[in-house]
Amino acid sequence: LPWTEDVSQLMAQRLSPWITQTLRRLGRRAEEMSLKAYVVGGFVRDLLLGKENQDLDIVIEGDALAFIKSWETDGCKVAVHERYKTGTIVFPGDKKVDVATARREFYEYPVALPKVAGDSLKHDLYRRDFTVNSMAISINRTSWGTLIDYFGGRRDLQSRQLRVLHNLSFVEDPTRVLRGLRLKQRLGFEFEDNTFRLIKSAVKGGLLGLLSGTRVKNELKLIFMEEKVYPIVLEMVRLNIFEALFSGIKVDRNCIRIVRRLSFFLRRLRYDLPDIEEDVWLAFLAAVIFSSADWVQHATLDKLHLSKSNREIVEKALDDLGTAENAIGGKGMRSYEEIYLFLRDAPYVTALFWAAATQQWRVRRRILLYLTRLHRVNPILMGRDLVELGYPKGPLIGKILEELLLARLRGEVETREDEIKWVKNNYPLYVLKKG
Ligand code: CTP
Incomplete structure (x- = not known):
């Protein structure tokens, strides 16, 4: 047969x-x-x-x-x-x-x-x-x-062609337009001519606008978690897919530049970045809506039904870029401690977005330094070492470890012996006993 x-x-x-x-x-x-x-x-x-x-x-x-x-x-x-x-x-x-x-x-x-x-x-x-x-x-x-x-x-x-089985395929399920774009890039295929024509008319005909926010979210997430996001986004822009999904959205050259930088960071720094597997797509989402009016950004996030924590990641990324630039930008020296203290309050993905979105190379470099190195800095001593040195169990131990971490960022300690000396100097036991 x-x-x-x-x-x-x-x-x-x-x-x-x-x-x-x-x-x-x-x-x-x-x-x-x-x-x-x-x-x-x-x-x-x-x-x-x-x-x-x-x-x-x-x-x-x-x-x-x-x-x-x-x-x-x-x-x-x-x-x-x-x-x-x-x-x-x-x-x-x-x-x-x-x-x-x-x-x-x-x-x-x-x-x-x-x-x-x-x-x-x-x-x-x-x-x-x-x-x-x-x-x-x-x-x-x-x-x-x-x-x-x-x-x-x-x-x-x-x-190496993607071909639908019949002309109503995208009418039956418009998410297939998004699946198609993802698969095309992943496999390195082309759309067969008629299929490509059907995609364009599905977009023109407004079919993508009919999809529920949850289905759009699932497909966007899959796209933004692909290995090569940038070319997919480029093609989506060329085909006006984002406009078809979210009314009023404006994906301009700035957005595309941020997407390209994100892709670049993720590829080049993959092994040095903290684990952001699950959330990395949120940085791309923020990039895509970066240049749109406030109300469009909000409407887009509403439509996608993001969880509260995911929404906060995206909103902080968009709203606090300027704050981040003020806090850790500028020509003057910024200590590791300063960079660390500002960025540790932001989710990693938010910081990654800032690194891609800022126009200031110093800010970018400092954030990448944080994401690849500083965020991982920890004292050598652990809680139980401090207990052995005679410090009482309780919140004080956490405070000492935190101060020790900052001392390490300032370059004041290097070895375990340095740390013990530092702790004994800064938190003398006889003072504790008296108090
Ligand atoms: N499928 C479909 N239309 C959709 C979603 C899925 O026809 N909107 C079909 C496809 O034939 C697909 C199968 O359902 O092969 C299984 O879906 P899924 O597991 O999502 O796709 P895979 O191709 O297996 O995996 P992936 O796209 O992640 O490579």
């Missing part, structure tokens, strides 16, 4: 032992229950591209709920959505596998009945975003490793 191919060799070569073993087990169980099971979507795409992907999406033809629940007796945790007939199996070691029932509800497109797999698989795959994401591999024992590619996904992987 023209749309099938044996990829079991490729699977044997490329998949990790855990993935192979898990797929085998899932397939065997499906066979026992007289169900057909497939691994689908991004996992298949990445396997064919030779990229690692640990996210298993399984589609079952038949009753996925019974299938999922059957794993409970195997030491797995399971969670199901009765209504959507989907769920998750969590294998020991916290490895999650998503399982769904092949669906044909919602949209009934006139798809010719297939011959190999049951027709619900074909319908399920037809509901997906791009051809390269709409392939499946059978994992049942008897048909292990059969790639099922109804829509030319293989061909499009070869010619």
